Amino acid sequence: MKKALAVLLLVALVAIPVFAQGGAEKFPSRQITIVCQASPGGSSDLNCRTIAPGMEQALGVPVVVENRAGAGGGIAMSYCASAPADGYTIAHLPLDIAQVEPAGNSDAVPSDFRFLARVSHHPAAIIVKADSPFQTFEDYIAYAKEHPGEITVGNSGMGAVWHLAACQLEQAAGISLNHIPFEGAGPSITALMGGHIDSICASAAEVRSHVQSGNLRILAVMSDERFPVFPEVPTAKECGIDVSVLCWLAFGVPAGTPDDVFNTLHDALKTSYESEAYQAMLASNGYTPGWMEPEEMQAYAEAEYELYSELIPRVLGYTE
Amino acid sequence: MAEIAVNIIGLLISAFLFIFSRDFSVSTRPGVPSAAFFPTIISAILLFLSILNLVKYLIAKKKGEVEDPAPIEKAKMLQFFGLVALLFLYAMLWYFHIGHFILNSAVIFTVVCWLLSDETEWWKSALFVLGVTIFIYCLFVMFLRVRLW
Amino acid sequence: MDWSYIIASVLSPSVLLYTLGGIILGMFIGAMPGLSATMGVAILLPLTFWLEPSCGLGMLLGIYNSAIYAGGISAILLGVPGTPASIASTFDGVKISKRGEPTLALWINTFYSVIGGLFGVLCLMVASFPIARFALRFGPPEYTMVAVFGLSMMVAVSGKSISKGVFVGFIGMAVAMVGIDPMNGIKRFTFDQFLLIDGFQFVPIMIGLFGIGEALKQFAESPVSHTKFVKKLDKKDKVVISDFVKESKDARKHQSWREIWKAKWAFLVASVISVIVGAIPGTGGDIASLVSWTQCRNFSKEKDLYGEGSEEALAVTCAANNACIGGAMTTMLTLGIPGDSVTAILIGALMMYNYTPGPLLFSEHPDMVIVLFGILIVCNIMILFTGNLGSKLFAQFTKLPRSWISVTIIIFSLVGSYAIQNSVFDVIVCLVAGLFGFLLARGDFPTGPIVLALILGEMVESNFIRTMMLPPGTYSTFFVRPISLVLIILTVLSLFGPSVIKRIKKARNK
Numbered sequence: 001m002k003k004a005l006a007v008l009l010l011v012a013l014v015a016i017p018v019f020a021q022g023g024a025e026k027f028p029s030r031q032i033t034i035v036c037q038a039s040p041g042g043s044s045d046l047n048c049r050t051i052a053p054g055m056e057q058a059l060g061v062p063v064v065v066e067n068r069a070g071a072g073g074g075i076a077m078s079y080c081a082s083a084p085a086d087g088y089t090i091a092h093l094p095l096d097i098a099q100v101e102p103a104g105n106s107d108a109v110p111s112d113f114r115f116l117a118r119v120s121h122h123p124a125a126i127i128v129k130a131d132s133p134f135q136t137f138e139d140y141i142a143y144a145k146e147h148p149g150e151i152t153v154g155n156s157g158m159g160a161v162w163h164l165a166a167c168q169l170e171q172a173a174g175i176s177l178n179h180i181p182f183e184g185a186g187p188s189i190t191a192l193m194g195g196h197i198d199s200i201c202a203s204a205a206e207v208r209s210h211v212q213s214g215n216l217r218i219l220a221v222m223s224d225e226r227f228p229v230f231p232e233v234p235t236a237k238e239c240g241i242d243v244s245v246l247c248w249l250a251f252g253v254p255a256g257t258p259d260d261v262f263n264t265l266h267d268a269l270k271t272s273y274e275s276e277a278y279q280a281m282l283a284s285n286g287y288t289p290g291w292m293e294p295e296e297m298q299a300y301a302e303a304e305y306e307l308y309s310e311l312i313p314r315v316l317g318y319t320e
Numbered sequence: 321m322a323e324i325a326v327n328i329i330g331l332l333i334s335a336f337l338f339i340f341s342r343d344f345s346v347s348t349r350p351g352v353p354s355a356a357f358f359p360t361i362i363s364a365i366l367l368f369l370s371i372l373n374l375v376k377y378l379i380a381k382k383k384g385e386v387e388d389p390a391p392i393e394k395a396k397m398l399q400f401f402g403l404v405a406l407l408f409l410y411a412m413l414w415y416f417h418i419g420h421f422i423l424n425s426a427v428i429f430t431v432v433c434w435l436l437s438d439e440t441e442w443w444k445s446a447l448f449v450l451g452v453t454i455f456i457y458c459l460f461v462m463f464l465r466v467r468l469w
Numbered sequence: 470m471d472w473s474y475i476i477a478s479v480l481s482p483s484v485l486l487y488t489l490g491g492i493i494l495g496m497f498i499g500a501m502p503g504l505s506a507t508m509g510v511a512i513l514l515p516l517t518f519w520l521e522p523s524c525g526l527g528m529l530l531g532i533y534n535s536a537i538y539a540g541g542i543s544a545i546l547l548g549v550p551g552t553p554a555s556i557a558s559t560f561d562g563v564k565i566s567k568r569g570e571p572t573l574a575l576w577i578n579t580f581y582s583v584i585g586g587l588f589g590v591l592c593l594m595v596a597s598f599p600i601a602r603f604a605l606r607f608g609p610p611e612y613t614m615v616a617v618f619g620l621s622m623m624v625a626v627s628g629k630s631i632s633k634g635v636f637v638g639f640i641g642m643a644v645a646m647v648g649i650d651p652m653n654g655i656k657r658f659t660f661d662q663f664l665l666i667d668g669f670q671f672v673p674i675m676i677g678l679f680g681i682g683e684a685l686k687q688f689a690e691s692p693v694s695h696t697k698f699v700k701k702l703d704k705k706d707k708v709v710i711s712d713f714v715k716e717s718k719d720a721r722k723h724q725s726w727r728e729i730w731k732a733k734w735a736f737l738v739a740s741v742i743s744v745i746v747g748a749i750p751g752t753g754g755d756i757a758s759l760v761s762w763t764q765c766r767n768f769s770k771e772k773d774l775y776g777e778g779s780e781e782a783l784a785v786t787c788a789a790n791n792a793c794i795g796g797a798m799t800t801m802l803t804l805g806i807p808g809d810s811v812t813a814i815l816i817g818a819l820m821m822y823n824y825t826p827g828p829l830l831f832s833e834h835p836d837m838v839i840v841l842f843g844i845l846i847v848c849n850i851m852i853l854f855t856g857n858l859g860s861k862l863f864a865q866f867t868k869l870p871r872s873w874i875s876v877t878i879i880i881f882s883l884v885g886s887y888a889i890q891n892s893v894f895d896v897i898v899c900l901v902a903g904l905f906g907f908l909l910a911r912g913d914f915p916t917g918p919i920v921l922a923l924i925l926g927e928m929v930e931s932n933f934i935r936t937m938m939l940p941p942g943t944y945s946t947f948f949v950r951p952i953s954l955v956l957i958i959l960t961v962l963s964l965f966g967p968s969v970i971k972r973i974k975k976a977r978n979k
Contacts, residue, residue, distance in 0.1 A: 323911075414893045
């Protein structure tokens with residue numbers, strides 16, 4: 001009796017994986033995974049988790065989000081770059097994909113992927129406390145020119161997106177700032193509100209609630225067009241400083257994915273992007289909807305990669 | 321034995337920290353401590369404390385005041401290494417994606433259970449392990465939609 | 470203010486149902502080592518977008534409150550903290566449970582979590598603005614000193630030998646040094662391995678030390694199995710295994726009112742500390758319960774019992790991590806700044822419903838604020854009932870054969886460390902930490918200091934260097950800022966105070 005039971009059990013165990021795999025004739029026939037490069041709870045995770053249900057409806061198979069945080073997104077990107085190019089692994093690719101390789105966090109580069117599309121973006125901004133003496137962006141730049149290295153500017157970590165944005169501003173305006181790194185953008189906003197630093201360089205979307213409640217002020221956004229949530233805030237270009245740093249969010253599949261699979265996923269992504277739930281998420285987080293078709297996106301990402309492979313080693317002081 | 325081993329590990333870590341932090345001991349900004357500042361301090365304190373602990377231990381041993389934990393029997397040691405090897409085997413199977421979560425866990429942990437136990441019949445343990453494994457699988461894969469394996 | 474709307478929002482059947490659902494789910498998430506409250510809330514967040522605001526928030530707050538509470542369940546029964554916030558609950562909880570009173574320990578966890586949680590809500594309701602404003606005054610120098618204060622507790626959690634405890638603590642600090650350096654962006658001790666760039670994850674190490682280490686130790690020290698020496702046990706002993714639970718007396722199911730009243734000061738001290746720690750952005754339940762445990766030990770009459778299975782000590786830690794929730798919510802609601810990682814996600818949820826946290830929330834949507842308070846109170850009351858029902862069930866667990874308990878601990882630990890970031894590397898880290906934990910236990914070293922150092926190591930370093938980067942950039946900054954100075958004095962007092970008092974008493978007695 002016992003032996004029979006044990007044998008039965010083993011058979012059942014062996015059978016489970018066999019049944020679970022099944023055949024794969026028509027794409028998609030099994031679960032699709034979106035690999036998110038950040039841990040649960042951040043803006044990247046939210047982006048993935050809101051896009052997934054719409055894709056699930058369009059494709060008719062489960063679409064789940066898998067978080068593989070670490071090394072500034074490098075872990076997830078290396079993982080996706082070497083995943084089989086069968087369309088079952090989708091990578092969430094924010095701006096970081098252009099930065100992880102130059103920063104030495106991964107060996108994945110944009111050309112390892114076929115971009116499905118860009119879905120949204122939000123610009124970098126220089127933000128001060130509401131009662132700061134700097135009234136306009138021009139004041140800020142003028143003061144920084146007169147007193148090099150005196151203005152403290154918080155960022156989300158050395159070599160992270162917003163630190164690089166501040167460095168690009170320094171370069172374009174010919175000023176020098178005192179960069180203070182924090183463990184992410186959140187703590188830097190807290191320090192600014194507590195008056196421990198003079199300004200921060202962060203996403204305009206991330207601080208919008210503090211700006212609306214009157215605690216913080218945006219001096220300028222670093223983008224080509226004005227930021228839709230705060231149309232009254234000037235862009236750096238209007239103030240005579242040619243700098244533009246967008247943090248974009250895109251999705252991609254490993255390079256070499258067949259065209260039919262790619263097109264199926266692209267259409268599903270587009271359906272989900274246009275859904276009400278996704279647009280509502282963008283609106284409530286202040287992200288600008290920014291659909292960009294695959295070819296254009298691919299070229300854009302590779303241009304960004306060129307830019308950062310020059311900038312990052314210089315900023316972080318690498319000699320290699 | 322274990323006490324000496326831990327202190328020696330401490331000494332090794334101390335040396336490791338000291339040697340490898342020389343690579344970045346130059347500060348990137350004037351007036352600000354370099355990235356090697358904390359590792360060096362920790363290395364020094366570890367060095368001091370591990371030597372202190374070793375000396376204390378040896379003095380106490382000479383005086384016969386040491387209460388070493390009861391030595392582990394030889395048969396137990398073998399079982400112990402078997403257990404540890406099994407756990408690492410499990411991690412390796414996971415790492416190389418060999419087998420399936422439920423299958424591997426059920427088999428390996430039934431053996432672990434058999435190693436650990438001295439009274440229950442193995443098939444009862446097998447059923448129990450299978451139950452726990454399936455519970456975890458359902459919680460993660462079906463409910464939280466986290467992919468295991 | 471429309472009270473009928475508020476009452477309808479809080480007490481409507483659908484809100485109550487979703488809250489209850491959140492609480493039951495949170496219990497599983499919290500009790501599983503490796504699945505944290507943060508993860509639970511983040512994963513469930515997209516599901517709540519389709520719900521009414523009060524239903525969605527009820528569910529999320531239910532998960533948050535009950536996951537923090539349920540972390541104590543595994544801390545008590547398995548000795549493995551279910552969430553980092555219940556690290557301190559393992560010190561005493563597992564000893565009470567091993568003593569044969571798991572039901573009592575679980576009752577203490579439930580009861581004090583609930584009153585701690587309610588205390589937090591009370592602070593949130595009456596004093597959220599002053600608390601939040603105070604919390605904002607914490608800048609880099611203050612954080613440095615908070616962390617140093619926390620690290621000074623290594624001495625308190627060392628047990629018998631201070632030099633051993635501090636030694637182990639600094640091993641933890643050394644481990645915390647691995648990975649990208651927070652201030653210069655230099656990769657330290659990574660040897661070009663991408664997996665090491667972010668350093669070692671805290672949770673796998675914690676689970677390994679507490680879970681695997683303990684399981685290995687029990688195994689090594691139990692008599693040899695599968696030999697002729699194993700004596701035949703009679704049927705009764707098969708059910709009740711003597712090693713884990715000494716005897717299944719389990720007579721006391723809960724504390725008497727008198728015992729509860731006796732712990733009132735400890736409770737108050739712990740709750741006040743935790744509300745403040747919770748309000749300070751970036752510090753959460755783990756630090757709150759550790760600080761509370763140490764400070765209450767300093768004041769307690771049964772000081773020597775702390776760490777040996779004191780009911781008061783367990784009560785303090787359980788109250789602390791739930792009181793922390795109220796504190797974390799103050800900064801979130803009044804300033805829109807997250808007090809801990811879960812509230813960071815809750816901000817997103819509120820935004821989704823078009824309620825932007827911040828001072829304006831109180832003036833523009835006072836109804837919503839009161840609904841939130843109501844939901845928090847309901848959550849705690851629900852935990853009281855479901856918790857008491859649940860603990861009778863959970864307590865049965867300790868009556869399983871020892872090998873089954875050990876195997877459950879091992880499986881939960883390994884799968885839990887994988888779940889943090891879907892990385893098998895973390896599973897291996899957990900195993901190695903387990904082996905090291907076994908060595909520590911054999912050598913009679915405490916494990917508490919390592920955990921402290923891992924939580925606080927990076928905080929000390931990055932804030933210290935940040936202080937030096939900010940003008941004026943001198944060491945005197947730490948002494949001229951009032952909060953920082955007070956923290957320095959507190960650190961010195963808690964380090965040397967007890968021994969000085971002892972000397973004075975000795976001198977008097979002579």
